[in-house]
Amino acid sequence: MKKRNDFAWLPLNSLRAFAVFHGTGSVGAAAHALRVTHGAVSQHLRGLEDRLQRRLFVRTGNRLVMLPEAEELADSLLGHFRAIAADLNQFRRGDNILNVTVTPHVAQHWLLPRLDDLIRRHPEIDLRINADAAVHDLVQGDFDAAIRYGDGNWPELNCERLFEGWDVVVAAPSILEQVSIQAPRDLTRLPWILDEDRDIEMSRWFDDHGLDQQAHSRITRLPSALTLAAALDGHGVAWLPHVYAAPYLSSGRLARLFSDDRWAAQCRHHYYLCWADSKNGPCLRAFRQWIMRQLAG
Known part of the structure; x- marks a missing residue:
């Protein structure tokens, strides 16, 4: 006897729209996530209520709000869909x-x-x-x-x-011979190498120390992977994660400036x-x- 297919009736597209609506919080966001129209998501949600013969939402102003029992169902569906996606990704790769x-x-x-x-x-x-x-x-x-x-x-x-x-200010000994570094403001007389992916963090360091970026003699922005190499070659002062600079600080190829900087300790x-x-x-x-x-x- 042929085994009955007990999942052929499942409205999978509607269930997926229902779960994504719950995960994103709005019809518009769900439509964007599923790459369909706003109307398509709304139609799936209405169709799911008709198919299940259960009320799933209440309307508050222009918003759809899930009923508590519908939220429980959506949570369960999200977990199952993610598990299916993980299984398929694993099989594919x-x-x-x-x-x-x-x-x-x-x-x-x-x-x-x-x-x-x-x-x-x-x-x-x-x-x-x-x-x-x-x-x-x-x-x-x-x-x-x-x-x-x-x-x-x-x-x-x-x-x-x-x-x-945590981050440290470093430079090759060769460029430190050019000026006397007694305070952070003295660094404006030297070229700087900035990590272009951490520009906001570096700007906060300048601001916290009362430094104007525009007052620097030269600032060069480089990709993350190149900032350490440029500092080692003596192209400027750099602001680097200590974990990467540490071997070169120990060998003397880089020198750390302002080792008592409380700002670095606070931002670990x-x-x-x-x-x-x-x-x-x-x-x-x-x-x-x-x-x-x-x-x-």
């Missing part, structure tokens, strides 16, 4: 592929120097590294994990603290490894364990 997005500094100065050890210990992992400063969607996007800098407070993500991060954050529950497969678990061994060793 293969079990051994791990897509990780990291900041350029982390990729160049922390991850890549240790990559040989990861390959030796875990040859089964096909690691794909994306190095940019963008914050990618780890829940519904293609990336399995990210190494991010901040406070670790990112909704829907698991965040495992890796190492502390951490680097975190972040991932969504739906992406926590064997490769990611192995990668997490490898990172923790690197930090412990």
Whole structure:
């Protein structure tokens, strides 16, 4: 006897619109997320009420508001749709592929120097590294994990603290011979190298120390991955994460300025490894364990 197909009746497009409406909070946002028209989402929501023969919404002014029991259903559907998406992504890409997005500094100065050890210990992992400063969607996007800098407070993500991060003002000894540096204002007499991805943070440092960026002799903005190299070559003063500058401070290739700077201490954050529950497969678990061994060793 042929088994009855008990899910053929499901109005999948309407259920998806219903779940996305709940996740985004409005018909317009749901339409944008689904890449359909506002009217199409509204039609799906009305059709779902007709199909289920249950009232799901009340209208308040120009807004649709879900009833409590409808919210519970939508929460459940969102979880199931995300699980389906994760299964399909895993099947599409293969079990051994791990897509990780990291900041350029982390990729160049922390991850890549240790990559040989990861390959030796875990040859089964096909690691794909994306190095940019963008914050990618780890829940519904293609990336399995990210190494991010901040406070670790990112909704829907698991965040495992890796190492502390704070910023230091550094320069090659060769350019410090040009002027006497006694106070932050003396730095305006030297060229500066700024990370173009952290321009806002750097501006706050200038403001906090009463410095006018326009008063500097020269400011060059470079991609994150090039700022450290430019500082080492003596092209200017740089504002860098301590974790990347530390080896060069120890060797004397860079000198730290204003080591008692209270501003740096107040603005400390951490680097975190972040991932969504739906992406926590064997490769990611192995990668997490490898990172923790690197930090412990």
